[in-house]
Amino acid sequence: MSPRKVEDEDLRFSCELDETIFNDTGKHYVRISVISKAGREKLSKVSVTVGDGGKTENKPTAVTDIVQLTENSKDSPIKFARNKFEFTLPKGTCSEDPKQALILLISVFKSDPSTNKGVKVSGANFDIYPRSVAPLAKLDGKHQELYLHDGLITFTRTLKEEGIQVHAGKTRFSACLEWVREIEEDKPEKAAEENDDKEKSEDEVKDKEEPKEEKDKKTEEEPKKEEDKEKEEDKDLESPRRIGGHTGRGNTVAKAGHVEVLIIVHAASLLPKLPDGAIPKPYVIGRGKGKSKFHGQSDPRVTHASLRPCLAPSWEELVIVEIKTKDVKKEAVHLLIVDEYTKAVLLEYELALAYLKPFHQYHLDLVQVSN
Template sequence: MDASTLPRVNDKALEFEVNIKDAQFNLEGKYFLRLSVQSLHTKDYSKIKIKESGVPYFENRYEGETDTVAQKESTAMVKFREKQFIFRLPKGFCMNDKNHDVHLLVEAFTRPKIGAKGRKVGEGKFAIYPRPNAPRIKVNVEPGDDFYNYTDVMSLLRTVSTDSVQMHCGRIRCTYALREVLTVKPKSPPKSPPKSPVKKPVPKQKSPELREKDDKNRSNRLEAPPTHRTITPTDSWGGDNVSINVPATPPLPPQLEGRKIPEDPLQDKDRHSFEISKNYRHVALKGKEQIDVILHGASNLPTTPDGQLPVPFGVVKSKTDDDKNVKTGATTHTSLRPTTAPSWEELVTVNFEEKTATDEVLTIIAADYPSKEMLVKYEIPISYLQPFHQYHLELVKPVKGIPNGVRTYVTITRKTMHLPKDPSSPDYLALEATLRSVQKPLQTAKGPLIAVARVIPDYYNYKNNQLLTNPRSAGVTMNSVTFPNPHPSSFSVPPRSMHGYPQISLPGRPDVQPEWNHPYLFCEERDKATMFTPSAALVLEYYEASAAMSDHFWKMVSPVGFSAVPLDKDMYKELTNNRAKQGLRIDGVPIQGTEYVTIEGKQPTVGMILRLITTNNPDSMVSTSNVDNLPELNLFPEPQGYYRTTSPDIMLITHTDDPTNTTMQDYSQDITVDSQVLMEPVREPVGPAYYLQKKVKRPMSPPLMYRVYDLARYDENQVFYGISASLHANH
């Protein structure tokens, strides 16, 4: 759309309102909707505010959720009670260029039972600004008028196959409106002429009965609460946070929780929380459930009661123990200096009784030392957490004086006694990938490195779209959850993800040669369903830990390098071999796309161990003492030495009348394939023909040879010289 046909909004704060009239879902069940504002230009939505139905004030969030409705008949219309959402978009969020397109994303979820996993069933989008079609945006509007006010039906679609075929799962009818946020200026009182002095009459004396009645009426008036809220001063948004003449906003909780905790931080000499323990377990002990929490850091922490900066440390425990004020919590070290934005990067573990775990609540606390004053507390019902899924969460709790909320950044994994078994992988339960260390010291180190691992079903496209872009996009985003009453859907796991489910490690130390010994466990049903397919790979991305935590938030910025290991059928064959029961050692996995070099000036590499888990109660490879005695798998079996992953596949050609005779002739000249010559991919020679076969195969390419056939149309020389395409083929 031409910018000349759009209103001037670059310097304006806008208000987008959605009112859901009714909905209809194709299948019976219970559903709720999640609405969020999305932008192509930015991923920072911290300045967006939202006001939901029945809430008289705006909160710092960019998404909201409806209540749950029950679709009892597929033809019936259902209505939501929590149906109105008003989003405040800050100045500069919507602009008249091609980079600031803003849209509303509506996602439909089934409502799970307590402890079960919700499922996303469909989604729809509405272009907020600019509008590509009806309703057109009004260019010239009077102050307070809408740029558009429009009612339309949105279809909710879901993708049902890898071919991107979309099916209709429901529809919603909404009214959308966009307007400018106007500044409400308080009126100055009218000037009145000076009053002339008036002689006050002497009041008459009242009887004791009348004086008692007047005192009672006056007392009732003083005790009556105010019925309306006064106009609040304007804020940086260009408008007040609440409308005029609305009920008073419920008071925010105090900055400090108001009590001391019994726990002490870890001593400097105790370093166990900075590394993976030899006793690390993939599953909980018998009769227990286990919660692993990586506390990354926090921001906007309140000051101490005497106004000093706190020296924060983290505490994780059960709500039961916290209510009793029992000293049972797992703690971190304190920050290195007084601050309201500490960085910890430490792993703590707590255990719960398996019989009562689903009724228990996980409590995460930030406290000051040495006062032990509780600074902030978050409570998460354990039943909200899906076992063996690693959650990356931004915990947000608005408090008095900090309306944007005290924020704490954590990674949480809930573990039960047994690994889940899925039909997609009947012969194994999980893949364990242990990242060991960088194998040679680095020449220039910039601090500890955090390693993020994921299973990618389509490595080629992921590499081109995510890892080879400049700048690279961050592979991990924190899901924001608002307290004190988080919604269960905030912890729902997407049923499918083309980018896998990322898992975060502790920072690898020392700086010059990071060592992790971190055991990743991939047991998600989606991950196992896409493992060991032709284009699947295990991808590791490396991030500088020092760049993640700032004074305002914890955020992965951009990876400084990446590694990849193929998870194709050849790898499955290797892992299911008898020699690999205890695991396969893989050395020399290159760190690609990095400026780091070793002290020898070469490309850095890492060492790994891969193992298929076939028992539901496995031990971790970290506890294995004889790692170097494990069988080694060579990913780069080139006789000449190091094989660069940017090299092409080298092909050979042969002609044979005997399918069992696969002796190849090596041709080094570049040739191209005539368009009339047909080539068929095969796994092995299947008959008399000419074959193209890979002499040196890249680890990520299919292990195929190609049969040149239709020999009846050519004699031997015509076929050979008709292949004029390069034997150096890139696939």
């Protein structure tokens, strides 16, 4: 099949906000908007449908329902009733040109009790098209979906005085971009299917003519082969190094004479390959300046390794680094992304503790600058 062009066809973008957490009290709602770097004119024919079988409106934006959060519920997952959105993107809306990129703007609003109007408090963005990180779009003409995405999206807000972004909540977010026109089967593919059916019939005839003893022998061997295959697949899913995997903690204070730095490692993208060109199975280590010994699966300084080799892993795990109080001003937290098999360090980042405030949340995008 020849590649299809997004500029020449209608597309459908669907997204869903599943479990959502906000770090603040009050009445909250989320506005979902499709925006284009090329301007609003590009979105004049975009329509949206909220929910399954809902009313379709000719506009590029929609809102969820309102949820009330209290001190007891503000850090607990909630689910909106209006949480599914389907945007129809007419021909010409999407483009391969980054200057005409299509972006989903996820804005969190909080109702102001004095005016009863919504005030934007945090938000996040998602690149609809084109995409420069995983999941990348498939334009080979063999898939109905250009891409499928499922993961966590973090809401951030900017502190006015400090001018930095901090974590304000998160949501389990899924998205799908697909062609409206269904894939048409090519004649060569139909011919191939007919050949497969013909070969299958010949195998069935051959099976009937086969001696009973040989047939029974094969029947005994086949389940064994299937069982061995399943074991190999299970083994492939297991990571020999299942260290860390911490998503929370039991205690709330560090031990005497020490401070703790808690780091939620979300994901990485565009990781380098190994020197031999192989794809790594990355995991993250957090430590101070000195070298440390790690203590197996109970060690809170290490995440698990990705299930399969990849260059855009996702962890969503808590790494806890312990530093002596007397060394705080001169110490730094080192985050290392390491390959599970070769133990080669793919990337390393250093965060000087002297610049961090106690009990303060920071949302950081760590970038490795190439020489």
